[in-house]
Amino acid sequence: MNEKVEILGVSIGNKSMEEARATVEEFLARDGLDTLYTPNTEIVMEARKNTRLREILNRGSLVVPDGIGLVYASRIKRKPLQERVAGFDLSIEMLDIADKRGYSIYLLGGEEGIAKKAGEEIVKRYPGAKIAGYHNGYFKGAHIGKGGHEEEQKIISDINSSGADILFVGFGAPKQEYWIEENKDKLNIKLAIGNGGTMDVLAGKTKRAPEIYQKLGLEWFYRLIKDPRRITRQLSLPLFMLTVIFTRDSVK
Incomplete structure (x- = not known):
């Protein structure tokens, strides 16, 4: 079994959820900062034309397939990924690890009040986990092309002084990836994950699809039903599949 599967130039870790959790535990037990990214089909399509994003993803310590389309594509091309590893679900596994091991988490992103x-x-839910701090996503920083701004420097100082082990960065792609990449050498933490709308769900602002949709890989369809305005974004899935099928060496 291949340890990684490259899809349209993005290298995806070929791990089950159980294996991804074990890898997270390894990251937290060692020195230095590891980065974890959770691309779906839309992000992979963006990375195909966005060299900066593609290179950042490929430098990640662990990159997991958040979209079921990535799993289908790998199977069509006979380089099968084991399973979808949803960013939200892996984030929950991280909270469970923090609960059991006493790790602390800093929450960065969302509208005012969401991270809190x-x-x-x-x-x-996880009384053994510690919340080291939190801040909304509305500040001047690398995610909006203003890296090094004093607002960003203050937040980085707050993260470092908080003693956080884990950093949730919820700006949405590619902003969260840009921010982590630009600031990873300044952060005194163990693990940073770009996990999109995870904090919105945890805060109760948005809801995940019912479990049946999740099991069938139809979360995208549920979101489309709930918000038909997403149709433009959801068109990336059939476009992705067509690109994979008709592009030579699209999956390696």
């Missing part, structure tokens, strides 16, 4: 609310919900 998410933190409150986390400690209710």
Whole structure:
């Protein structure tokens, strides 16, 4: 079994959820900062034309297939990924690890109040986990092309002084990837994950699809039903599949 599968130039770790969790535990037990990214088909399509994003993803310590389309594509091309490893689910596994091992988490992203609310919900469900701090995603920083701004420097100082082990960065792609890449050498933490709307779900602002949709790989369809305005974004899935099928060496 290949340890990684490259799809349209993005190298994806070929791990089950159980294996991804074990890898996270290894990261947290060692020195230095590891980065974890969770691309779906839309992000992989963006990375195909966005060299900067593609290179950042490929430098990640662990990159997991968040979209079921990535799994289907790998199987069509006979380089099968084991399973979808949803960024939200892996984030929950990280909270469980933090609960059991006493790790601390800093929450960065979302609208004002979302990270705080998410933190409150986390400690209710995972009392052994510690919330080191939180900040909304509305500040001048590398995610909007203003790296090194004093607002960003203050937040980095706050993260470092908080003693956090894990950093959730929820700006959405590719902003969260840009921010982590530009600041990873300045952060005194063990693990940074770009996990999109995870904090919105934890805070109760948005809801995940019912479990049946998740099991069938149809979360995208559920979101489309709930918000038909997403149709333009959802068109990336059939376009992705056509690109994979008709592009030579699209999966390696």
